[in-house]
Amino acid sequence: MKKMLIHGGKKLSGTVVIGGAKNSTVALIPAAILSRTPVTLESVPLIQDVYNLMDILSEMNVASDFNDCVLHIDPTHIQNVPLPNGKIKSLRASYYFMGALLGRFGEAVVGLPGGDDIGPRPIDQHIKGFEALGATVTKEHGAIKIVAPKEGLHGARIFLDMVSVGATINVILAAVTATGRTVIENAAKEPEIIDLATYLNNMGAQVRGAGTDVIRIEGVPELAAHNAHTIIPDRIEAGTYLAMAAAIGDGVQVKNIISEHLDAFLAKLEEMGVVMDVGEDSIFVYPAGDLKMVQIKTMPYPGFATDLQQPITPLLLKAEGEGIIVDTIYPKRVRHIPELERMGADITVENDVIILHHAAHLQGTEVTAEEIRGGASLMIAGLMADGETVITKVENILRGYDRVIMKLRGLGAEVELLDD
Numbered sequence: 429m430k431k432m433l434i435h436g437g438k439k440l441s442g443t444v445v446i447g448g449a450k451n452s453t454v455a456l457i458p459a460a461i462l463s464r465t466p467v468t469l470e471s472v473p474l475i476q477d478v479y480n481l482m483d484i485l486s487e488m489n490v491a492s493d494f495n496d497c498v499l500h501i502d503p504t505h506i507q508n509v510p511l512p513n514g515k516i517k518s519l520r521a522s523y524y525f526m527g528a529l530l531g532r533f534g535e536a537v538v539g540l541p542g543g544d545d546i547g548p549r550p551i552d553q554h555i556k557g558f559e560a561l562g563a564t565v566t567k568e569h570g571a572i573k574i575v576a577p578k579e580g581l582h583g584a585r586i587f588l589d590m591v592s593v594g595a596t597i598n599v600i601l602a603a604v605t606a607t608g609r610t611v612i613e614n615a616a617k618e619p620e621i622i623d624l625a626t627y628l629n630n631m632g633a634q635v636r637g638a639g640t641d642v643i644r645i646e647g648v649p650e651l652a653a654h655n656a657h658t659i660i661p662d663r664i665e666a667g668t669y670l671a672m673a674a675a676i677g678d679g680v681q682v683k684n685i686i687s688e689h690l691d692a693f694l695a696k697l698e699e700m701g702v703v704m705d706v707g708e709d710s711i712f713v714y715p716a717g718d719l720k721m722v723q724i725k726t727m728p729y730p731g732f733a734t735d736l737q738q739p740i741t742p743l744l745l746k747a748e749g750e751g752i753i754v755d756t757i758y759p760k761r762v763r764h765i766p767e768l769e770r771m772g773a774d775i776t777v778e779n780d781v782i783i784l785h786h787a788a789h790l791q792g793t794e795v796t797a798e799e800i801r802g803g804a805s806l807m808i809a810g811l812m813a814d815g816e817t818v819i820t821k822v823e824n825i826l827r828g829y830d831r832v833i834m835k836l837r838g839l840g841a842e843v844e845l846l847d848d
């Protein structure tokens with residue numbers, strides 16, 4: 429286990445370049461096994477989730493190599509092996525091997541996924557989707573076994589009971605090579621879903637409507653990659669650095685941004701009084717003056733992202749008045765709150781509502797990153813705080829934030845990784 433040591437209180441300035449989106453990458457890597465030819469991904473973030481997915485690929489005899497943000501995956505010698513345990517448990521998105529293996533082999537045995545402990549994360553909608561395509565789904569010793577009928581999967585109309593990124597992607601992965609037409613209604617509209625559809629369509633798939641709540645898929649017999657795919661910028665990483673820049677910046681440029689992907693978040697920063705220059709693919713954040721307190725309610729895209737409620741929380745502590753955060757996606761995603769409280773924040777949770785007030789200053793101490801975005805929240809708080817902050821369980825941050833120590837140092841932060 430590693431710790432992050434932060435000497436807080438130093439203003440940050442300079443430029444930070446955002447990496448490829450984690451939540452695209454972790455879908456695109458499993459999706460690569462649908463290709464009959466080698467696949468190249470560009471702008472891949474250096475995060476632990478990628479290395480864990482590469483290990484899972486190697487269990488299936490799929491070779492991969494990762495250098496300079498370029499990931500080559502060769503699925504031409506793939507073997508269909510059961511994946512009940514091991515690295516599957518190390519991340520949430522390993523469940524995309526369910527849809528991808530089902531699409532490629534008509535069969536998948538995949539352990540129940542791990543990932544962030546942010547409250548209940550059922551996968552009933554994924555299963556409902558697979559069953560609608562004709563598959564039989566059973567549970568076997570903590571793993572899910574999914575088997576297509578003899579004649580293969582068939583297209584279907586699937587209305588998702590709730591908007592789910594994971595279920596939308598898993599159904600797409602299974603349906604792209606099913607016979608006939610699949611229509612997903614009440615689909616998630618996240619930019620990462622458009623990225624996946626672009627990637628699959630370049631391999632010969634026919635996915636239409638990604639980015640809207642109705643996705644139509646005409647099944648094709650097989651897929652083959654012919655060009656490299658460049659992953660979209662990570663809007664959550666971008667939001668994290670923007671919040672950090674507003675909280676403790678002395679002029680920070682955040683590059684490689686698609687600002688339209690951050691509309692709800694940028695609107696909140698503006699409402700708070702953060703001054704920014706929004707350019708074509710970068711945003712400059714000016715040093716903050718007096719900030720206005722706001723209320724935040726997380727919603728499916730294009731609403732305010734649940735993954736950004738924790739990173740923006742330390743910034744809210746700088747504003748006067750009472751602030752309220754309601755996470756409608758993951759109401760129990762509050763494990764950073766007691767940690768922030770120990771750093772001196774006036775912050776509580778009542779009936780799943782986070783209530784906070786202005787904090788004149790935060791004090792460094794030892795805190796725990798119980799999950800990725802909670803960890804990001806503590807990282808920003810540590811940079812704002814007086815004295816030294818030690819963040820334990822920092823693996824939860826490193827699994828999803830590209831070269832975070834290097835990027836923070838590039839902005840002038842005093843931060844280092846220590847072995848436990």
Ligand SMILES: CC(=O)N[C@H]1[C@@H](OP(=O)(O)OP(=O)(O)OC[C@H]2O[C@@H](n3ccc(=O)[nH]c3=O)[C@H](O)[C@@H]2O)O[C@H](CO)[C@@H](O)[C@@H]1O
Pocket residue numbers: 451454520521548549550551552553554555590591592593594595616734735756757758
């Ligand atoms: C790898 C990845 O892309 N992770 C993101 C993805 O997670 P993930 O895809 O797991 O999240 P979902 O969009 O599926 O979850 C949305 C809501 O639906 C519920 N639900 C979901 C599926 C299901 O079968 N049944 C069910 O009840 C969940 O508990 C949650 O309340 O979207 C989340 C919500 O934007 C983000 O926080 C995660 O960063």
Ligand SMILES: C=C(OP(=O)(O)O)C(=O)O
Pocket residue numbers: 519520521543544546735800801828
């Ligand atoms: C919850 C997250 O990730 P995952 O779905 O991979 O656990 C996240 O990125 O904030």
